[in-house]
Structures are given as structure tokens and as C-alpha cells.
Amino acid sequence: MNPDQLGYYGDYGGRFVSELLMPALIELESAYGKLVKNKEFLKEYRDSLRDFAGRPTGLFWAKNLSEKWNAKIYLKREDLLHTGAHKINNTLGQTILAKWMGKTRVIAETGAGQHGVATATTCARYKIPCTIYMGEEDLRRQALNGFRMKLLGAEVVGVGGKKGTLRDAVSESLRDWAKNIDNTHYVLGSVVGPHPFPMIVREFQSVIGRESRMQILEHEKRLPDAVFACVGGGSNAMGIFYGFLDDENVKLVGVEAAGHGLNTNLHSAKLSKGMPGIFQGSLSYVLQDNSGMISDVHSISAGLDYPGVGPEHAYLKDTKRAHYESVTDKEALDAFQELSETEGIIPALESSHAIASTKKWIKKYNKSGSSPLVIINLSGRGDKDVAEVQRLLDL
Amino acid sequence: MPYLAAGDPDWENSLKIIDVLVNAGADTIEIGLPFTDPVADGPVLQKSFKRVLAQEFTMEKFFKFLSGIKKAHPHFPLLVMGYANIFYRMGFARILKQLGTYNVTGVIIPDIPYEEKMRLIKNEKLELLLQNISWVDFITPTTTKDRLIKICSSASGFLYFVSTKGVTGQSQFSLKPLQNIIRDVRKKTKTPILAGFGIRTAEHAREAASLTDGFIVGSRIHEIIEENLNKREFITIKLRTELTKLLSGIEHEKHLMA
Ligand SMILES: Cc1ncc(COP(=O)(O)O)c(C=O)c1O
Numbered sequence: 001m002n003p004d005q006l007g008y009y010g011d012y013g014g015r016f017v018s019e020l021l022m023p024a025l026i027e028l029e030s031a032y033g034k035l036v037k038n039k040e041f042l043k044e045y046r047d048s049l050r051d052f053a054g055r056p057t058g059l060f061w062a063k064n065l066s067e068k069w070n071a072k073i074y075l076k077r078e079d080l081l082h083t084g085a086h087k088i089n090n091t092l093g094q095t096i097l098a099k100w101m102g103k104t105r106v107i108a109e110t111g112a113g114q115h116g117v118a119t120a121t122t123c124a125r126y127k128i129p130c131t132i133y134m135g136e137e138d139l140r141r142q143a144l145n146g147f148r149m150k151l152l153g154a155e156v157v158g159v160g161g162k163k164g165t166l167r168d169a170v171s172e173s174l175r176d177w178a179k180n181i182d183n184t185h186y187v188l189g190s191v192v193g194p195h196p197f198p199m200i201v202r203e204f205q206s207v208i209g210r211e212s213r214m215q216i217l218e219h220e221k222r223l224p225d226a227v228f229a230c231v232g233g234g235s236n237a238m239g240i241f242y243g244f245l246d247d248e249n250v251k252l253v254g255v256e257a258a259g260h261g262l263n264t265n266l267h268s269a270k271l272s273k274g275m276p277g278i279f280q281g282s283l284s285y286v287l288q289d290n291s292g293m294i295s296d297v298h299s300i301s302a303g304l305d306y307p308g309v310g311p312e313h314a315y316l317k318d319t320k321r322a323h324y325e326s327v328t329d330k331e332a333l334d335a336f337q338e339l340s341e342t343e344g345i346i347p348a349l350e351s352s353h354a355i356a357s358t359k360k361w362i363k364k365y366n367k368s369g370s371s372p373l374v375i376i377n378l379s380g381r382g383d384k385d386v387a388e389v390q391r392l393l394d395l
Numbered sequence: 396m397p398y399l400a401a402g403d404p405d406w407e408n409s410l411k412i413i414d415v416l417v418n419a420g421a422d423t424i425e426i427g428l429p430f431t432d433p434v435a436d437g438p439v440l441q442k443s444f445k446r447v448l449a450q451e452f453t454m455e456k457f458f459k460f461l462s463g464i465k466k467a468h469p470h471f472p473l474l475v476m477g478y479a480n481i482f483y484r485m486g487f488a489r490i491l492k493q494l495g496t497y498n499v500t501g502v503i504i505p506d507i508p509y510e511e512k513m514r515l516i517k518n519e520k521l522e523l524l525l526q527n528i529s530w531v532d533f534i535t536p537t538t539t540k541d542r543l544i545k546i547c548s549s550a551s552g553f554l555y556f557v558s559t560k561g562v563t564g565q566s567q568f569s570l571k572p573l574q575n576i577i578r579d580v581r582k583k584t585k586t587p588i589l590a591g592f593g594i595r596t597a598e599h600a601r602e603a604a605s606l607t608d609g610f611i612v613g614s615r616i617h618e619i620i621e622e623n624l625n626k627r628e629f630i631t632i633k634l635r636t637e638l639t640k641l642l643s644g645i646e647h648e649k650h651l652m653a
Contacts, residue, residue, distance in 0.1 A: 006510060014514075016479050016506045018435045019533035020560060022542065167432060174434045179561035181537060278479040278506070280432065291454045292484030294431045 001315075007195020007282075010318065012311035015194040016278045020178045028185075029196040031101045036203070041100055048092050052125060053082045055089075055207065059215035059375070064342045071362045071371045074219070075345070075378045076212050076240060085348065085380030086208060086236045087118035091187055093204035095122040098185035105180065106130040108187040109173040111138055111166030111232065112303035112350065113145025114380055115189030120154035130187075131155040133172045135164030138302045141388050166232075166306045167294070170280050190233025191310030194281035198310050202238045209243020212375055220373060226251040226361065229377035230353040231271070231324065232303045234310035236379035241322060251323065254313060255357040257299035258326035268297035270309045271317050271324040284311040300329035300392070301349035301385070331356040336382060336389060348380035349389070396589060397638075398476065398613030400427035400440065401460050402447035404620050408627050410463050412620075415631045417468050419638040425503065425611060426464075428457060428477030435505040437564030439614040442621060454485060461497035474531070476503040479511075487519045491528055501529040501552040508533070509546050531555050534580055534588075536573055543576070547583035554580060556590045556607060564614035568593035570606045577606055597643050604645045612641065 007013045015025055035041040049055040057077040066073045078086040091108075098106055106128050110116030116132040123130040132149050136158040139146045149156050160168025170193070177186045191198040191205075216224055227244055229237035231254040244250040259267035267273070270285045277286040279294055287295040287307040299305040316322035327335075332349055335356035340346045347355060354376050365372045382389075397416045402409050416424050429447040433440065464473065475494055482490050482504060494502065507515070509532060516522060516530075529552030534543060537560065547554070558573065559565050570577070570590060580588055590603040591611035603610035619637060623630045 006514060014511055015508065016511060017508060018505050018535070018557075019508045019542075019546075020535045020537050020557060022508045022510075023537045023539050171432050171434045175437070175562045178435070179565075181560060276483075278483050280434065281506075283483075286480075288480065288484065290484070291452060292430075292481040293448065293452065294480070 003195060003199055007199070009312045009315035012276070012282070012284050012314040013195055013198060014283050015281065016283065017174070017194045017281050018178060020181065021174070021194070024177070024181050025194055025196065032097060032196060032200055035097060035100055041096065045093055045096055048096065049089065049207065053088045053092060054080060056211045057081060059212055059219065061219065062343050065339065068342060069359055069362050070366050072373045073358070074216060074224070074375045076208060076375055077378055078208060078236065079345065079347065079351070079378045079381035083114070083118045083121050084383060085114040085118065086205060086239060087115040087189060088122065089207055089239070090189065090201050090204040090235060091115065091118040091122045094185070094187040094200070095119070095126050095128065098128060098187070099126050101185065103183060103185040104128065105184040106187055107173050107176050107184055108132050108189060109166065109169035110134045110189060111169065111305060112301065112348070113138065113142040113149070113384060114303060114348075116154070116156070117145050117148050117152070119187050119189070120149040120152035123154065124152045131157060131176065133157050133159050133169040133176070135160045135166060135168045137163050137165050138169070142302055142384055144387065145384055166302065167280070167308070174280070190235040191238045191312060192233040192280065192282065192308055198282065198312055201235050202242060202312065205235050205239025206242040208236065208239035208377065209241060212240055213243040216375060222373070223247050223250050224375045225372040226253055226374045227377070228253045228255060228354045228358045228374065230255045230304060230350045230379060231309060231313065232306055232350060233308070234313045236377050238310060238312060240375070240377040241316070245321065252316070252321065253357065253361065254322055254324045255353045256324060256326040257301060257304040257332070257353060258328045259298040259300070261328055262326060265295070266298040267326070268299045268305055268307060269326040270307060271313060272326050274307070276314065279308040282311045284314040285309055285317070300332060301353070303348070303350040304353065325357045325361075327353050327356040327360070333389065333392065335359065336385070340382070345378070346382035346386070347378055348382050349385045351377070351379045354379070396423055396425055396609055396611045397421050397616055398425040398427060398611055399616060400429060400443040400447055401457055402429065402450060402452065403443045403617065404446055404624055404627060404630070405450065406456065406460060408630060409460065410467070411631050412634060413464050414467065415634050415638070417471055419635065420642070423472045423474055423500070425474045425476050425613070426461070428475060428481050430478040430481060433478060435562055437562040437614065439564045439617050439621065443617045458493065458497070461499070465497050470498065472498050472500045474501045474503060475499050476505070479504055479506045487515060487521055488524060491521065491524045495528050499528060501531050503531045503555060505533070509542065525551070533557055534576065536560055536576065538576070540579070543579055544583060547580055547586070550584050550586040553587045553589050553608070554584070556588050558590045558592045558594070561592070563592055565593045568595070568599045570602055574606065597641055600641050601645055615641070
């Protein structure tokens with residue numbers, strides 16, 4: 001759905017930012033509204049998605065896994081995109097948008113580094129200088145991506161001290177934006193933050209869902225029983241869900257990081273365990289304590305290690321159109337290995353959460369005596385995680 | 396008007412600092428409610444919140460602190476600055492009511508702009524409550540004319556004039572380039588204007604006092620706290636000297652609330 005005038009999806013969303021940023025958000029909303037109707041802009045975006053990023057991505061029938069798990073499983077291959085994740089769908093859109101808006105500088109936050117790399121990449125392509133904020137803990141566990149961004153000409157700034165993660169990177173980006181608002185566009189990396197970001201990012205990611213729907217109908221002549229996607233801020237999930245939102249018989253499942261387990265404090269399952277709250281620009285589910293302090297969260301995967309989630313997911317949860325499950329670090333790690341061995345595809349640790357959750361769901365589904373048709377959004381590839389996984393498995 | 400993060404550097408010394416600020420002639424003090432993710436604050440005030448949160452913050456401790464101030468200075472008016480989620484979690488009506496019992500005359504919520512404020516007032520039915528406690532609005536260097544008119548038309552208490560693009564604690568400060576915005580505000584409302592963000596020297600203070608009705612000093616105070624964490628008994632002495640320096644050359648009526 002589209003948000004109301006103030007940027008709300010039902011009770012969630014809005015623009016909780018300082019007055020300094022309001023004119024920029026209003027300008028962005030209006031520029032976006034005009035450009036999505038501009039044929040030249042759209043052509044530039046679509047051409048670059050095709051020729052630079054590599055769209056459409058395949059919908060791959062994972063035959064080996066299907067046999068092993070007793071289901072018909074398709075993988076939406078966002079991992080094959082340039083830079084290795086779905087993030088580039090959004091950064092291309094927003095970078096071109098920034099260029100059309102006459103902005104001369106771009107900033108972005110990054111967790112796993114995928115959004116940072118994608119932003120650095122599209123900024124190199126469109127010749128816009130960019131600064132990427134990344135938590136220091138994330139810079140350690142995703143060191144390769146830190147270096148990759150520098151190779152692409154970006155300035156990389158570590159933030160939040162030793163334990164700095166994605167939330168610190170978002171805060172620092174918002175601070176930078178308030179300082180440099182005249183010439184700078186903030187390429188937010190997920191469907192979070194103040195309106196219009198959740199809407200813009202979802203629109204740029206919805207290409208995943210549109211393609212998936214057409215492709216599954218082509219292959220199978222029918223819609224899937226379920227669609228699975230991992231949820232960090234929620235952009236790859238929103239993107240694929242959007243293609244099936246009106247198909248009420250398609251179950252939509254978002255998979256959060258249960259970390260060490262939902263009964264510990266070490267997880268980042270905000271939709272399962274959080275409460276509504278105001279965090280980094282919007283009203284949505286957030287992990288917090290009784291006084292409203294935002295909790296420290298944990299996930300094996302930097303891209304899911306975030307206490308908040310996009311407001312449209314909060315809306316889909318409350319209206320029960322989507323369901324939210326979670327899997328632990330351990331289950332995700334097992335799925336990471338299993339897909340690698342079974343299909344010759346090394347998935348991102350983020351995407352491994354969606355895979356692990358699908359496996360559990362199929363087992364339940366099989367009890368009814370039938371086997372389901374399911375699509376998993378393979379949001380990214382695991383190259384960036386290989387070193388960290390090696391470290392974890394050696395322990 | 397001085398700003399102090401409640402509980403910095405610890406609850407006991409925080410109360411002592413309040414005494415210094417009251418005695419230095421402040422007309423009111425802005426008390427900061429700590430938050431984990433203060434997106435409108437620079438490094439100095441981020442660290443001050445971290446210090447408070449490291450002592451296991453609860454709202455009870457915060458209200459106990461306010462009640463301590465009330466005991467020591469029974470009629471001294473306070474303002475409370477806090478991020479939106481603290482208010483949201485406790486409930487806007489509940490927290491506003493409770494704050495009122497501690498001589499809090501206004502609240503400042505940096506991540507709630509005008510539109511959201513209006514929406515909340517309506518949805519949470521806060522009109523009546525806000526007759527006794529004001530919810531302060533912001534005017535900034537980026538505020539457009541049409542927003543300025545809207546904001547001024549419903550302003551209450553005072554208007555917080557953000558003097559620089561960015562966050563608290565920045566090094567540059569000059570109101571002169573912003574005089575036309577101040578003039579526009581004056582045309583639309585009689586609500587006093589207080590300048591904040593980046594005021595750290597007597598010269599800044601003089602400039603702010605000459606163009607607005609008062610000013611807010613925050614980061615400078617917390618720098619002094621930070622510099623003296625290992626000898627906390629010096630904090631009050633150092634603060635006293637600093638405030639005298641800061642206010643030198645400003646007549647009292649001009650630093651209303653300073
Ligand atoms: C491969 C991959 N998948 C998923 C995510 C999570 O983000 P979102 O929930 O916005 O898709 C990330 C974030 O960095 C990622 O790199």
C-alpha cells in the first residue's frame with residue numbers, strides 16, 4: 001500500500017527527525033514523485049539495472065535441495081547481481097535520483113557492507129563523491145567490504161566505538177545529513193527511517209517481486225505456496241513480498257535473526273519480540289527496554305543486526321498479511337553450509353536465515369502429506385562471510 | 396539557559412551542578428533525559444548520555460532526580476529535553492502529567508517535528524495538558540517560509556532556534572547570517588526565541604543575547620564534566636568560573652534564562 005500524506009502505513013511510519021531535516025524529506029518526496037513519472041529517468045534506471053547491475057536475475061529451481069527437503073524450491077538469484085546482493089537495486093535508483101536532484105555528494109550507512117559497497121559502486125559509476133559510515137564491529141567482521149568500498153573511491157568512516165554496528169552507522173549518517181543537507185543525498189539502505197525512505201526503497205526493490213511472480217508463473221503455471229525472505233531492515237523482504245501482496249493464497253514469511261535464541265538478550269528479532277516505538281526516524285517495532293532505551297542486539301550476520309524494522313512490515317504483521325519467524329545463528333550457519341554443498345551456491349549469512357526457516361516450515365508442511373512450492377529470496381552471496389564463517393567453524 | 400544531562404557524571408554530582416547553575420542566575424535549566432541513540436547530538440552530549448546509561452538508568456531515578464531539584468529549589472522552573480521514544484514508551488499524557496508535578500514548564504523533543512507533534516496532540520488528546528506545560532518548537536536555518544509561518548502560529552513557551560545546520564556541539568557559531576529568519580519569526584509571533592547549538596564563548600553569548608531572547612549552553616558544560624571525571628569535586632568550581640566568563644558583558648535582562 002502507499003502511505004498516507006504523513007507517511008503512515010496504518011499506525012506505523014511517519015517522520016521522526018529534527019526540524020533541520022524536514023525540508024530535505026519534503027524535497028525528496030516531491031522530487032521522487034515527479035521523477036517516477038519521468039520517462040527519461042525511468043529509462044536511465046531500467047537500463048542501468050539491466051546493463052550495469054545484471055537484471056533480470058534468474059529464478060532458479062534448486063533441484064537437489066528440493067529432493068532433499070521434499071518440496072519444490074526456487075531461489076530468486078539476487079546474489080548474482082553486481083556487487084552480490086539486492087542492495088544495488090536501491091542504490092542505483094537513489095543515486096540516479098540524487099543526480100537528477102542536483103546533489104553533489106552522497107552518504108550512506110552500511111551494516112554487512114553490502115549496501116556500502118553498492119552505494120560506492122553506483123557513486124563511482126555516476127561520478128558522485130560518497131562517504132560511507134560503518135560500525136567498527138562490522139568493519140572487523142566484514143573487513144573485505146571495508147576495503148572494497150575504499151577501492152571504489154569511497155571515504156569509509158568507522159563509527160560507534162568497538163561495538164559499533166548498523167544502528168550507529170544510521171545515527172551518524174543522519175547527523176552528517178543534518179550538517180550537509182544542501183548538497184548531500186542520504187542513500188538509506190533499507191525500508192527504514194523517515195518517510196519517504198520506506199516507500200522509495202520498497203519501490204526500487206519491488207522489481208524483485210515483479211520478476212519473481214512472472215518467472216514462477218512461467219515455470220510452474222501457478223503461484224507459490226509461500227515466499228521466504230530474511231528481514232534486517234526489511235528491504236529484500238518488502239521487495240519480493242510486493243509482487244505477491246494481492247495474492248492472498250501466497251504465504252509471505254519474513255525471517256528474523258534469533259541469534260543465540262529468542263529467550264536470551266542476544267538476538268535481533270524485533271517483530272517477534274519488540275514493541276512499537278520511535279527509532280531512527282519512524283514508528284515501528286523496535287527492541288527496547290521499559291524506559292524506551294533501544295536494546296543492544298545481536299546476530300551472526302551484520303546485515304540483520306539492527307533493533308528496528310521498516311514500518312510497512314509492522315503494518316503487514318499487525319494485519320497478518322505477512323508472518324514473521326526467526327532462526328538462530330546456529331541454524332543459519334547450518335543452512336549456509338547446506339546450500340553450499342547441495343547446490344553449489346554460497347549464500348550470504350543474511351539469506352541463510354531465510355533458507356533455514358524454509359526448511360523448518362517444509363517439515364511441518366509435509367506432515368499434511370503434500371509438498372509445497374516455495375520461493376526463497378536469495379538476497380546475497382556469501383563471499384563476504386567466508387572468512388567469518390571459517391573463524392566460527394574453527395572454534 | 397544551561398543544559399544538563401540528568402545524572403551526569405553521577406546522580407549526586409548532577410544535583411550539585413544544578414545548585415551551581417541556579418546560583419549562577421539561570422532562569423530555568425534544560426534537563427536532558429538520556430537516550431541510547433541521540434541522533435541530534437554531537438560527540439560530547441552522546442558521551443554524556445553514555446555515562447548516565449552506564450549507571451543502569453530507570454525513569455524512577457530520573458523522577459527522583461527532579462524531585463531532588465524541587466526539594467532544593469522549590470519554585471525553580473525546569474524544562475525537559477528527551478527523545479521521542481522515551482515519551483512514547485511511557486505515554487505522552489502520562490509523562491507530561493508527571494513532569495508537571497516537578498515544576499517542569501516545557502518539553503523539548505528534538506526528533507518530533509511540527510507535523511508529528513500536531514498528529515500526536517490530536518491522537519493522544521493532549522490539548523488540555525498542554526495548557527499547563529508547553530511543547531517547544533524548533534526553527535532552523537533550513538526551515539522554509541511556509542513552515543515557519545505554521546510553526547510560529549502555534550508556538551508556545553519559547554522557540555528553540557537551532558543556530559547551525561548539524562548537531563549539538565559544533566565549533567562554528569554565528570547568528571548574523573540568520574538574522575532574516577529571526578526577523579521573520581519576530582513578525583509572526585511574540586514567543587521568545589532562544590538560540591542553541593554551538594554557543595561556547597562569551598563572544599557567542601553576546602551575539603546570541605543581542606539577537607535573541609536568550610541562549611542555551613550545553614556541550615561546553617559537559618566538556619567540563621568530561622575533563623574532570625577523575626576529580627569530580629572540581630566540576631562545580633570549574634563550572635562556576637566558566638559561567639562567569641560566559642556571561643561577562645551581558646546585562647541580566649538580556650540573558651533571560653541564560
Ligand atoms: C545479503 C543481504 N541480505 C539482507 C540484508 C538485510 O537487509 P534488508 O532486510 O533491508 O534486506 C542485507 C543487509 O546488509 C544483506 O547484505
